[in-house]
Amino acid sequence: MQENLTKEEKRKKKLDVILRNAAKAFMERGYYKTSLDDIAKMQNVTKPTLYYYIKNKEDILVKCEEITCGRINAMLDMVMAQKSSGYEMLYNFIKEYIIIITDDVARCHVRHRGQMEDEVLRKQSIQNHKDIEFRVREIIRLGISDGSLRDCNSTILAILLFDSLNGLTSWYKSDGPVKEDELIEEVLMLVTQGVRAN
Amino acid sequence: MQENLTKEEKRKKKLDVILRNAAKAFMERGYYKTSLDDIAKMQNVTKPTLYYYIKNKEDILVKCEEITCGRINAMLDMVMAQKSSGYEMLYNFIKEYIIIITDDVARCHVRHRGQMEDEVLRKQSIQNHKDIEFRVREIIRLGISDGSLRDCNSTILAILLFDSLNGLTSWYKSDGPVKEDELIEEVLMLVTQGVRAN
DNA sequence: TAATTATGTTACTATTCGGTAACAATTTAA
DNA sequence: TTAAATTGTTACCGAATAGTAACATAATTA
Structure with missing residues (x-):
């Protein structure tokens, strides 16, 4: 997509989107009522993909x-x-x-x-x-x-x-x-x- | 036990103990990490017994x-x-x-x-x-x-x-x-x- | 181009836990 | 005493969900 970004920058940006979406959901619905599937869906990816960016739920x-x-x-x-x-x-x-x-x-x-x-x-x-x-x-x-x-x-x-x-x-x-x-x-x-x- | 208490008073007292123990546990471990079994154990009863005093977990x-x-x-x-x-x-x-x-x-x-x-x-x-x-x-x-x-x-x-x-x-x-x-x-x-x- | 690394998916496991049905014992009131 | 209400138990179900293994594909790099 953005050809001008390095691999590392792209990765960082995706992590940031994950954190931002997760944070918003945690604030709205609460940590335990927000599943990793929910968070994954917001990025249009699946749950295991999240694990490429985060260690586990708590790591968010x-x-x-x-x-x-x-x-x-x-x-x-x-x-x-x-x-x-x-x-x-x-x-x-x-x-x-x-x-x-x-x-x-x-x-x-x-x-x-x-x-x-x-x-x-x-x-x-x-x-x-x-x-x-x-x-x-x-x-x-x-x-x-x-x-x-x-x-x-x-x-x-x-x-x-x-x-x-x-x-x-x-x-x-x-x-x-x-x-x-x-x-x-x-x-x-x-x-x-x-x-x-x- | 306490013969001087009416049925209603005894019931109220037991409910109060449940609420007090549950509240303490929720504050220490968090709501979602405290199971009804945990709460029941504190009163030395079993989970279904709680349901005689409360409608459900949220009711606490x-x-x-x-x-x-x-x-x-x-x-x-x-x-x-x-x-x-x-x-x-x-x-x-x-x-x-x-x-x-x-x-x-x-x-x-x-x-x-x-x-x-x-x-x-x-x-x-x-x-x-x-x-x-x-x-x-x-x-x-x-x-x-x-x-x-x-x-x-x-x-x-x-x-x-x-x-x-x-x-x-x-x-x-x-x-x-x-x-x-x-x-x-x-x-x-x-x-x-x-x-x-x- | 070939090999490697990064990024993603499907399908599954294991576990926890809220809630309930069925039944047992005990207490209270008629 | 007997019937009814109260208080409790054991055993179970169903749903949710964190985390993983195995596999597929795209992007980089040598």
Whole structure:
């Protein structure tokens, strides 16, 4: 088809289509109610063909996770490289995070992380999230020590923040009634200012 | 055994044990990886016995939902009956909500709501949550109009609030390192004050 | 062109598990 | 006591589905 793509690129693209379709189906119908046959049909191939691209069903979750965590960590690298105040870093992190997880592959990861049946994979998945959470705690601590953030329990705050951000994945649709700009604005206002009138 | 209990009370108690054990197992291993045989074994009965207390597997989720939503709505009745400021109502709601969802049956409901396979049940489940969310939006609107809460999009705020509160169910354990009081305090501070230093 | 590698298919296995029929024992009420 | 309702069991079925073996074809490369 596309003669200008190398073999490797074509393979990568097909894997991406598989992940994207699977992720969407998992979000709509749930992981266990989506069979590999269902996923195969979306690509107009048969189930065994999938096994050329993935090790097994669970590997879809793992690959979605790798992609998403890779993006988040790269974003964190960028945000933290700017050496601004903790408040500004947190602000930028939230802004970028919302953009990243507004994507089927990322949503799939958020919903299924830490739920692999294979224990090794499950532990790795939990660790991946802990690593990211640790980096966000670092930002919060920075903000507290430079005086730009209120003194608080950084662990609890980080968790609460992730909960409300990750919760977006189950209701926010980029083509829905709430616009992305407005959403980011509200989240940022809530997190930074709270709800109490001044 | 307990001669002082009526037939109905005994039945109710057994159902409660089933729900509690099932909810716990669903939270630990996941709904689809917990078989009815597993649940039956926890009560030292066999699978068909469960069917005397529940209609089918999904009915466990429905019953967990009924119990939990009943509690939340009763709590909302109380909170709203006090006719205090919107801010105070929201404050009290958050405080009580955290207490309610620190319970296996409630956690099970939060994790599985809106995921029933039967369409009628699924829609009912979604509606149940919408009703509760509506009542909280009402509190927020009250607070905005009485000036105790910052002007904001009550819909988005309500969702974000529920996301972070419901997120508690997947990490908060009443016997864990974080004390309930401290948790409530941090949540309330985050929601009301935000993270920015004054 | 020949050989090799990549990509795909059909057909099948093995297993899990929700749900049920048929039957047994126990408790409660008449 | 006897009949009826309640609570439980054993043994089974049917459907779904993850994963695989064996085989077929297309695309690359030597």
